[in-house]
Amino acid sequence: MKKESNSMSNTNQQLPLQGTGGRPPRIIISGGGTGGHIFPAIAIANALKNIDPNTEILFVGANGRMEMEKVPAAGYKIIGLDIQGIQRNSVWKNVMFPVKLINSVRRALNIIRDFKPDAAVGVGGYASGPLLYAASLKNVPYLIQEQNSYAGITNKWLGKNARKICVAFDNMDRFFPAEKIIKTGNPIRRDAVNIAGKHMQALELFKLSAFKKTVLITGGSLGARTLNNSIAAGLDKLIAADVQVIWQTGKFYYKQIIEKLGEEYHPDIKIREFLTRMDLAYAAADIIISRAGAGTIAELCMIKKPVILVPSPNVAEDHQTKNALALVQEDAAAFLADRDAEAKLVDRALELLNDRELQKKLGNNIGKMAMPSADETIARELLKIINNN
Numbered sequence: 292m293k294k295e296s297n298s299m300s301n302t303n304q305q306l307p308l309q310g311t312g313g314r315p316p317r318i319i320i321s322g323g324g325t326g327g328h329i330f331p332a333i334a335i336a337n338a339l340k341n342i343d344p345n346t347e348i349l350f351v352g353a354n355g356r357m358e359m360e361k362v363p364a365a366g367y368k369i370i371g372l373d374i375q376g377i378q379r380n381s382v383w384k385n386v387m388f389p390v391k392l393i394n395s396v397r398r399a400l401n402i403i404r405d406f407k408p409d410a411a412v413g414v415g416g417y418a419s420g421p422l423l424y425a426a427s428l429k430n431v432p433y434l435i436q437e438q439n440s441y442a443g444i445t446n447k448w449l450g451k452n453a454r455k456i457c458v459a460f461d462n463m464d465r466f467f468p469a470e471k472i473i474k475t476g477n478p479i480r481r482d483a484v485n486i487a488g489k490h491m492q493a494l495e496l497f498k499l500s501a502f503k504k505t506v507l508i509t510g511g512s513l514g515a516r517t518l519n520n521s522i523a524a525g526l527d528k529l530i531a532a533d534v535q536v537i538w539q540t541g542k543f544y545y546k547q548i549i550e551k552l553g554e555e556y557h558p559d560i561k562i563r564e565f566l567t568r569m570d571l572a573y574a575a576a577d578i579i580i581s582r583a584g585a586g587t588i589a590e591l592c593m594i595k596k597p598v599i600l601v602p603s604p605n606v607a608e609d610h611q612t613k614n615a616l617a618l619v620q621e622d623a624a625a626f627l628a629d630r631d632a633e634a635k636l637v638d639r640a641l642e643l644l645n646d647r648e649l650q651k652k653l654g655n656n657i658g659k660m661a662m663p664s665a666d667e668t669i670a671r672e673l674l675k676i677i678n679n680n
C-alpha cells in the first residue's frame with residue numbers, strides 16, 4: 292500500500308488543472324446517508340475548490356437522506372436518486388429495490404450525459420453504487436474514498452473498476468486491489484476542527500460558565516441510544532459534580548428526551564438535537580464522550596482533547612470497535628464497551644475530569660495520529676486521474 296505524506300509533493304502542485312478541452316475540471320461526488328459519508332465528501336469538494344475555484348462540482352445523493360439538506364447548506368448543488376439500502380428487517384420493504392436500482396442507474400446515466408464529468412468520486416452510501424456503475428459504463432474514471440477499516444459489499448465491488456481507492460486504515464488489501472490503495476486518512480471539514488482561540492465564543496454560544504468543566508457528548512451524525520441512556524442515568528451525578536454538559540442526542544432521540552426531561556431541564560445540561568458548529572462544541576469541551584465513527588475519530592485526532600470512546604456494536608463487522616482500538620493501542624483514547632456504558636460511563640467521565648495527567652497523555656497521543664491533509668491529497672489524486680485519462 293502506498294502511503295501519502297501529509298504535505299503536497301512538487302509533482303502534485305505542478306498539475307495543470309484542466310478538464311476535457313482545456314475547461315476547468317467537472318467532478319461528480321456521490322454518496323451519503325449519514326454524516327460519516329457526507330462530511331468527507333464536502334471536505335473533498337472544498338479541497339478541489341481551494342485548488343481551483345473554477346472546478347465544477349455536482350453531488351449525487353439519495354432522496355430523503357441527510358445529504359439532500361447538508362450538501363446545499365455547504366453551498367453545493369445536489370441531485371437526488373430514488374434509491375434506498377436493502378432493509379435487513381423486512382423482506383416486503385425490499386420488493387421495490389430492484390426497480391429502484393435500475394431506475395437509479397438510468398437516472399445516473401442521464402446525469403453523466405448532461406454534466407459531462409471528467410471524473411467521479413464515491414464516498415459510500417446508497418447513491419455511490421448506481422452513480423459509479425453508470426460512470427464505469429460511460430468510461431468516466433472514478434476514485435473511491437473508504438472511511439472505515441472495513442469495506443462493505445458495494446465498495447468492494449466498485450473497487451474493481453476504480454482508478455484509486457483512498458483509505459484511512461492499514462490492511463485494506465483484504466478488500467481492494469493493493470496497487471490501487473493509497474492511505475490518505477479521512478478527509479475532514481477544516482472549519483469543524485479549527486478551534487484555536489474560540490473558547491470564549493463557544494461558551495457564549497452554548498451559554499456555559501467559564502468556571503465549570505464541560506463534557507461534550509456526541510453520538511455521531513445520528514446520535515446514539517446507549518450514550519443518551521447512559522447520560523440520562525447519570526445526570527444527577529453530573530449536576531452534583533458541578534459539571535456542565537453539551538449533550539448531542541441525535542434527531543431520532545431528541546423529542547423523546549425533551550418530552551421526558553423538559554426543554555429547560557437544568558441550566559448546566561445543554562440538550563441539542565444536532566450540532567451545526569462542531570468547532571465550537573469541540574472548543575468548549577474539556578473532555579469528550581463519543582461513538583467511534585471514522586469521521587469523528589479523524590476530527591478528534593485534530594482537536595487533541597481527551598476522549599472516551601464507546602463504539603457502536605450495531606455496525607458492519609464491528610468496525611467502530613476496530614476504529615477505537617487503533618487509538619486505544621496508542622494510549623490515545625479511553626475505551627468503554629457499549630454494554631458497560633449505562634452503569635459506568637458517567638463515573639469514568641468524572642474520573643477523567645479529575646485526572647489531569649491522564650487528560651494530558653490522551654490529548655498528546657491522539658494528536659500524533661492526525662492526518663490533516665487527507666482532503667487535499669485526495670483532491671490531487673483525482674486531478675492526477677483526470678490528467679492521465
Ligand SMILES: CC(=O)N[C@H]1[C@@H](OP(=O)(O)OP(=O)(O)OC[C@H]2O[C@@H](n3ccc(=O)[nH]c3=O)[C@H](O)[C@@H]2O)O[C@H](CO)[C@@H](O)[C@@H]1O
Pocket residue numbers: 325326327328330438439483509510511512513539564565566567569583584585586587588590603606610611
Ligand atoms: C451508525 C453508523 O452507521 N455509523 C457510521 C457512520 O457514522 P456517522 O455518520 O456518525 O459518522 P462519523 O462519526 O464518521 O462522523 C460524524 C460527522 O458528523 C459531524 N457531526 C456529528 C454530530 C453533530 O451533532 N454534528 C455534526 O456535524 C461530525 O463532526 C462528523 O463530521 O459513518 C462512519 C463513516 O463511514 C462510520 O465509521 C460509522 O460507523
